[in-house]
Amino acid sequence: MSSPMDLYEQLTAQGLAVRHIKAQKGNKAEVESAVQLLLRMKEDYKLLTGQDYQAGRPPTHTEDDDAGPAEDDEDDQVNPWNVSTSSAKGVDYDKLIVRFGSCKIEQELVDRIARVTGKTPHHFLRRGIFFSHRDMHQILDAYESRKSFYLYTGRGPSSGAMHVGHLIPFLFTKWLQDVFDVPLVVQMTDDEKYLWKDLSLEDCHRYTLENARDIIACGFDPDKTFIFSDLDYMGASPSFYRNVVKVQKHVTFNQVKGIFGFTDSDCIGKISFPAIQAAPSFSNSFPQIFGDRNDVQCLIPCAIDQDPYFRMTRDVAPRIGYLKPALLHSTFFPALQGAQTKMSASDANSSIFLTDTAKQIKNKVNKHAFSGGKDTVEEHRKLGGNPDVDVSFMYLTFFLEDDEQLEKIRQDYRSGALLTGELKKCLIETLQPMIAAHQERRKLVTDETVRQFMTPRKLLFNC
């Protein structure tokens, strides 16, 4: 992919070319097309670097400041298809905020959410699991003056089985739906999975229906939630396709190459797909919910690896007369083996599935969960463990709701009072009932319930 410096040099050359053609009094069409190319390259440059192009001023920090996640920040790789780092503590999220140009969720914002909703903030907010945002204050400003918004999140259905990490955005989204009382759209990108994986269209669509059951089991309000398969909804909504085409007209291959690292050997489906993930950010993609209104703002809770899609969306939005979506970004859910990668459904040993039995959960945690403890009990008692790299402790920050209990576990583990086996037991006893309860709720989700959630229809929406 092009680096900011490559693009800077091409831009400089194109600027000279334009001046040359003008000086030679080239014909009008020639001058115009050269100028248009120059303007496009400037747009590309801005998107790639976040800076305006200035002749004679090369991009600053070309290696580190690159806005494209396909480039590495030291060892951290973060893009929609790959998350990895060499640090056992996981990705450096403060650096990621700088690189992506988003805003940190400060205590002040958490307090404001509490004030506006009158509810205790979700522990994902209290503990920095949702750690970054774009325009969240704008959403709250509008909400305070009785202008509501809608939520949009999604899932790529690459298999029938979801793991506990997949629950994070949905658990948080459900909380947001409850405390703000707003409608939600959930995009199942079965077309994306077909394009990226060696799967048939039929498989991808079947996974959509399976995964929808797990999502519904999180407890979303059927009167306020629309779950859709791209493969179905694209063919069921001219309004949705119109927005896809609008986005597709305003993004060049150069731009998606810079943002997603696509190459000339990628299929044209991948290249144009980002527009399909962008379209649900605009309220008139859902006329059954919002009529022809395009002024209902969208708030997207998602893992930070999805941000490239929405950086692109936010760049395009004003150019097609729409509002930029706001975002809330979560950290990744680490693999059992350690926070160097996120949990992946394609590696059964790295994952605790929503279908696992109590026994499987116990075995996986005991066998695979990376420990921050010492090699022997004696050493551990003397020196204490390291909760910052201990996967069991990390999982507890996600799923143990009691702040005081969590803090006591951290201190006891660090002091050596709590052994690794005891910490793992704590996690097992948290996960087992949580997953059993999920399985119970999932059993109650009938084909009819799925059909209901997935039918394009009016939702409750007060605005």
Added chain:
Amino acid sequence: MSSPMDLYEQLTAQGLAVRHIKAQKGNKAEVESAVQLLLRMKEDYKLLTGQDYQAGRPPTHTEDDDAGPAEDDEDDQVNPWNVSTSSAKGVDYDKLIVRFGSCKIEQELVDRIARVTGKTPHHFLRRGIFFSHRDMHQILDAYESRKSFYLYTGRGPSSGAMHVGHLIPFLFTKWLQDVFDVPLVVQMTDDEKYLWKDLSLEDCHRYTLENARDIIACGFDPDKTFIFSDLDYMGASPSFYRNVVKVQKHVTFNQVKGIFGFTDSDCIGKISFPAIQAAPSFSNSFPQIFGDRNDVQCLIPCAIDQDPYFRMTRDVAPRIGYLKPALLHSTFFPALQGAQTKMSASDANSSIFLTDTAKQIKNKVNKHAFSGGKDTVEEHRKLGGNPDVDVSFMYLTFFLEDDEQLEKIRQDYRSGALLTGELKKCLIETLQPMIAAHQERRKLVTDETVRQFMTPRKLLFNC
């Protein structure tokens, strides 16, 4: 864009790279990805050159044999967005057949169509206006053993006004529908026009509805004809979108770059659009007509500049388990100013519109139609005129149905017996009643008729 020689050299280099990685016993994933890239490049090479890649054998005639229409054959430019030549006789169609790798429509095929249908072949066939085909014998073989097919043609609605040149594929398609008694789908690529032109979605969709009236006025059978706007039908048919995605998965950016000459600065909508023009070639894109059958073959009558889309489609079809569409290609309809370019709606002086009055037709022909006559009457009488470059004569080959009368005009013009003014009068008297009759038929097309033709529905189809 890449030339065949560029690609040949890249392929050779990649071949060496694969051998190197294998020799170094690189890890399995590395070898696999290198091999996959090699295979893809071979596919690209085949598509670009029509030849299989052979190590040590550079592509033959790299300048002239290029299958991509974006490359020039001497002066002739023929691609979906540009048709031009330096010859006053127009594009050299025999060379184009070689370049595109299609088959000439020989007298034998014309005779066979007459035999199979029991009808006199249309004068477009008798006069070589439809001059090239792909797999037409296969269509007839199947038809003779009572296996029917369907017709697919289309129109890019770039303005509300259509000119007489736009009628050619529709007049011929209507004849095919009548003599073969088969269903027809007509794609209005309003999404394409939005992507390529400085037009709003609303304008493009409005032009679709306007142009549909002119198409319907050609006399298509409402029980056998479905006209659709991409902007509407994409959002009304999950089956259509599924086929679009299938094609999009099996075509790379390298391929569309080679075929259509797209660049990195083109928007992602243009890059993925060819899949949308491909999808109607597969019968299961229209379940309302064909159920879930994907084995009804498609025959596409179109101008030769649309062939790149269908060359791509035919390449993809067997890889996604579908039949290749067959094609019948027409020559271009020349501009009034001469056969160096085709008639263009965006240049009012080059075109006779379907909305022109009798007086406008007379004035345009007299003022603008390029003449093959001599400078003075005396010279003309003595030396004769040249019907091969005379635009009025060319138009008569399109619209004057009487073969004997046409031949007499040709001879009289060549001998000098017929003057340019008289030839033009002949054309004017052919066009005026033809266009007036079209205008009368168009007036009878109501909103309700348009709605009827454009509603996805069952059509009469015996197979």
